[in-house]
Amino acid sequence: MGERTGFLYPFLEQASDDPEALLADLARSAAAKWEESVGLRRAVCRAHEDEVRTAAGEVATRLASGARVFAFGNGGSSADADAFVAACRAVRPRPVPALSLCADPAVLTALANDVGSDVIFTRQLAAHARAGDVAVAFSTSGGSPNLLEAFAHCRRHGVLTVGFTGHDGPRLGPSVDHRFVVQATSIHRIQEAQTALATRLTAAISIAMAEDAA
Amino acid sequence: MTPPAAPAPALAAAALALARAFHDGATLWCWCPTATSHARHLAVEFLHPVIVGKRALPAIAVEAEGGVDVLRTSVRAGDVVVVVADGDDARALDVATRAPAWGLEVIWLATGRPPPAGAATAARIVALGTDAEDADVVCAYHLLWELAHVCLEHPGVLEGRGERATTCPACMDAGDLGEVERAEGHDAVVTVGGTRQLVDLSLVEPCGAGELVVVHAGVAIAKLAGGLHG
Numbered sequence: 001m002g003e004r005t006g007f008l009y010p011f012l013e014q015a016s017d018d019p020e021a022l023l024a025d026l027a028r029s030a031a032a033k034w035e036e037s038v039g040l041r042r043a044v045c046r047a048h049e050d051e052v053r054t055a056a057g058e059v060a061t062r063l064a065s066g067a068r069v070f071a072f073g074n075g076g077s078s079a080d081a082d083a084f085v086a087a088c089r090a091v092r093p094r095p096v097p098a099l100s101l102c103a104d105p106a107v108l109t110a111l112a113n114d115v116g117s118d119v120i121f122t123r124q125l126a127a128h129a130r131a132g133d134v135a136v137a138f139s140t141s142g143g144s145p146n147l148l149e150a151f152a153h154c155r156r157h158g159v160l161t162v163g164f165t166g167h168d169g170p171r172l173g174p175s176v177d178h179r180f181v182v183q184a185t186s187i188h189r190i191q192e193a194q195t196a197l198a199t200r201l202t203a204a205i206s207i208a209m210a211e212d213a214a
Numbered sequence: 215m216t217p218p219a220a221p222a223p224a225l226a227a228a229a230l231a232l233a234r235a236f237h238d239g240a241t242l243w244c245w246c247p248t249a250t251s252h253a254r255h256l257a258v259e260f261l262h263p264v265i266v267g268k269r270a271l272p273a274i275a276v277e278a279e280g281g282v283d284v285l286r287t288s289v290r291a292g293d294v295v296v297v298v299a300d301g302d303d304a305r306a307l308d309v310a311t312r313a314p315a316w317g318l319e320v321i322w323l324a325t326g327r328p329p330p331a332g333a334a335t336a337a338r339i340v341a342l343g344t345d346a347e348d349a350d351v352v353c354a355y356h357l358l359w360e361l362a363h364v365c366l367e368h369p370g371v372l373e374g375r376g377e378r379a380t381t382c383p384a385c386m387d388a389g390d391l392g393e394v395e396r397a398e399g400h401d402a403v404v405t406v407g408g409t410r411q412l413v414d415l416s417l418v419e420p421c422g423a424g425e426l427v428v429v430h431a432g433v434a435i436a437k438l439a440g441g442l443h444g
Binding site: 017018019022023024026027028029030031033034035037041075076078079080082083086140187188191192193195196198199 | 220221222223225227230249250251252255259262347348349353356357360361364365370371
């Protein structure tokens, strides 16, 4: 067992050259982590049930006034932002006008190259977002400078902020309108719980829009 | 809604196969026909791991619109593709059926129903269940990443990547799966296990570019309409 995975697999005590024994250990570990992920997601979704509904209601109200939704994040979280945007656009009967700020490499590389990675989201928000719009950020650390800067810009310009973050760090800044904090140490488990929360937020937005329309 | 049961043994087997492929120099291709976001999330996990000190492994996301056209022209024999798709997805089935001809190993994280019996027989299926939501899919590829890294730290298990089955495991048709690149008269250039070969098509004509054939000793002995058991 290598030092580097020792902390992940405490039961794998010594090097195993036997594929069958290793596979059995891996399957046992995968089953345990799967259960851990399912349990965490269930707990997190329950704990944030009211906040999800409140946030969805505010987003729906703003959408009714012509708001647009902008989503963003770094690395794997950028893919989570893209997935959230796709889910928003799939809302029926009226798709949510949502845009990913991670989708255009021409924009991202231009800003990163000419100015720096700290502004890759803020510059896009400065160009596109108006008072009343909605910004949704995905982060496991909650401390990425480009996300903190983007949310600070949103606060100054009346853009509603919805943040998904991990338990540690600055949690996306001092004042986030709707903050979904996942209490876990593993970055992977945090992302999985955020994905589950985002699925529920999209569903709640859809319901709130239908109620507003009725 | 009951959360899906852990697909643990299938994930473990897929992770070992993937680790052996990396050990042999493979590139991992990541593709989801309905969401580029899954492909990108999956690829970045391998290329730029969240745990400091983990090896960066070669992984590339293919756009949702990509599929057969991108993979056919980009992969090298011995590479692996992880497909995230519903078992009924026609484009995923097409990739899984053609992949052996390109020498490409398939790990299919199957949402919804699993692929139909007799289809995608060369693929490793990790069935996530009909109730799987996005978070289950993300969890499945996070675990695939983690388990593959554990395998990579056990050099003793990395050798002996088996010959990939190129015959039908159900009926044991002799021969290798090939994809016709171009045909002229009886003669064709056919990709078999990632290698181009000259093949005689006279037993299976008419047969054109893109069609799948079973090749034995330089002769195409059968044509597969719409898949391995079309």
